Amino acid sequence: MDPNVTALPRRFAPPRPAVTPRVAAKVWLSVFLAANVLLVTVFFVAGGLSDRPLISVGRLAGLYAAQAMAFQLLLVARLPWLDRRLGMDRLTALHRWTGFGLLWLLVTHVVFIVFGYAGLEDNTAAGELVSLANTLEGVLRAIVALVLILVVGAASARFARRRMAYETWHFVHLYTYAAVFLAFTHQIAIGQSFAGSPVARGYWWTLWLSAGTAVLAGRFVLPLWRNMRHRLQVAAVVPESPDTVSVYLTGRDLDRLPARAGQFFLWRFLTRDRWWQANPFSLSAAPDGRTLRLTAKAVGESSAKLRSLRVGTRVFAEGPYGAFTTIHQQRPNALLVAGGVGVTPIRALLEDIAGHVVVLYRARTPEDAVLLPELQKLAKTRGAVVHVLVGPKDQAGPHGPVLGPESLYALVPDIVERDVFVCGPPGMTSAVLRSVRQLGVAGVQVHAERFSLAA
Template sequence: MTPIAAPPRPAVSPRVTAKAWLFAFLGANVLLVTVFFVNGGLSDNPLISAGRLAGLYAAQAMAFQLLLVARLPWLDRRLGMDRLTAWHRWTGFTLLWTLLAHVVLIVFGYASVEARGPVGELVQLADTLEGLLRAIVAFVLILVVGAASARFARKRMAYETWHFVHLYTYAAVLLAFTHQVAVGQSFTSHPVARAYWWTLWLGAGAAVLAGRVGLPLWRNLRHQLRVVAVVPESPDTVSVYMTGRDLDRLPARAGQFFLWRFLTKDRWWQANPFSLSAAPDGRTLRLTAKAVGESSASLRSLRVGTRVFAEGPYGAFTTIHQQQPNALLVAGGVGITPIRALLEDIAGHVVVLYRVRAPQDAVLLPELRGLAKARGAIVHVLSGPSDQRGPHGPLLGTESLHALVPDVDDRDVFVCGPPGMTAAVLRSLRELRVPSARVHAERFSLAA
């Protein structure tokens, strides 16, 4: 079989297009809010004016946060959930600091006008201004969520616990919005500004409801997924096959993942991200998972006929981002699952580098070699401990990559594996001067 022919590529990559639209949207909104603030009139006290502007930017950051995690398909397929989640995280810290600036500047500003201490002024404002107590509760909730999202705290929490705490953000959004409606100068100064804020908040809320609730419910009601086979691939790895109705209409691509819920008594409440380990064929979906925890280990006990609720597909780790005629696929461990699916779908001549600790850890290798033989691809299995060295140094170091794939700088490179391995490969690619636009990396924590 000859390599798959590359389809025509757009002049501008989908990722660049999505970034441009997203940042243009954000910039236009920041400009509008600044204009509304200036037209609304400035306070004689510069602290109060700065505090009001910080509050408006905080409200905007809160709405933008909702948009980033709404899981809108157009954005997700072009930017990826991992990138959107990272931006959501940084927007959250921006929100935290702008809210803190809003509170401090307003309190100290009014305290200087009233010749009162900041604590006394805060008590006075809470007693006299409508909606301020709600705003204080919203601020406390955001502080709690921000603390739970800090890296040292996040690593010590189960995903379900962290997610439950994070849901308080929606309560904070509602409380903050009622405060803005009650005393926000943009709501009281001009009908155009008032219409803008209503549109922004309602649009952000509608995006979340559509992407996080409406679309998953509609797709699951339509496709009715259920387990049809559970196949052990190795002593600690298992594949789960699913089928359903009208799967040819499910917009899933090789390289993407779903959040899977298997509707049994003991695990219906758990949602786990697993990549598709085979390209969707319109009849079945397959995931392959390694037993790295209680949840993934329990997949072996799934029964045929178990109903499945799947959110997705998610992820930008797909061939829509391929720019060059040929490709290099690099997988580490169970990161082979989206790489194996991509091998079915990606265009041109393909080289696959599969990094494992020991040869017996190379799951799906017979399938991988069968696909490679059928389409004229090359597969290299690189085994050994993390510090293993070959004839050209570290197995995924600069010299080794160049020796295995001399034309690596003329290929698109797709990388999926544990964080340490992924970081090492990305570092080697930078040293080899492979353009960043041709490097596509999936965060292992979301992908497999």
């Protein structure tokens, strides 16, 4: 640090609880799921087993599938308590794997039920499926629900997801709600636990109503209420580089908006040609209660059009989202690692994070290092150290790859005693995470979040 710079007094993080917020959320979700699985199993056994093992397995798979659907609704509800602790990327990953588990449970349910009844009726599997659809209420609806789930599952496969615009992918996922409704009516019509036990019926109604209420509150009521309250609009549009722009927003009672440095919103700019597009952009400055700022690079048509926004344009913002915040800080000091436009949440965190801070800013060229002047000015004010690492992604320094373990240790010898916050392109982020693991940084001290959206 420049000895001529007068640093602000170092701020230290308050004592952290023994159980981190992330661990608390994971434990809560695990206990919630395990308790519900146990209850469903008890209800299934109490309802009586079929003489045909195939039918019993099929029924149990169907009950677990119904439970997985309700759990999926909880994961996509974007509840603030969960999102602040786990982050949308982790919730999305859990949602994805739960979705594939749900798909296999539904397939198991259909296959075992059909083959079980086919053996009982001495019928072919195809003939039995047609017979069940024609004779039992709700079976046809269940078949339609399965087809919809299969379509959504296919759209969620990596090869398909990479070829689809977010808006298209999101629209396809809306069919999941129709599938959930159809599956629920099927369960009401012929589900054994509904028909045989008032206690089980009460449980299923409570579970489904709670899940539906969570989605309604998190995805619709809360965003609408916040936007009616704060009435965001564009206050200024400032070019930061030839392909990067900052958008400043104002509104009412922004001091009551529960946003933190490091979080992001889904922004909808209410113009004629883009009101239907929602884009995730991080806050590039810590919220001050008067304005919000986002900074975006023109990597697509939507972000490129930000430069043409007019002052006064109304904005509908969903959020704040993300666990990339100081509530997860475990150590008195921190290392912030940014890559490209990933500097935006890092720049905001530098205002809010406690203790002594080292910032590593990775950019391909000096021109790509957006927000660098204000990052350096802010670092000088609060006594932080900034290292700018410019060069191609395969660049090597005197200690090997510039973000390899040896290079990180050379730049930050006390790295194992710091929290590490990483934001940048997927390849860079993965490289840094591998390096800090090799250096022995504890997992609870490492924080990275990718912008993955649960449908």
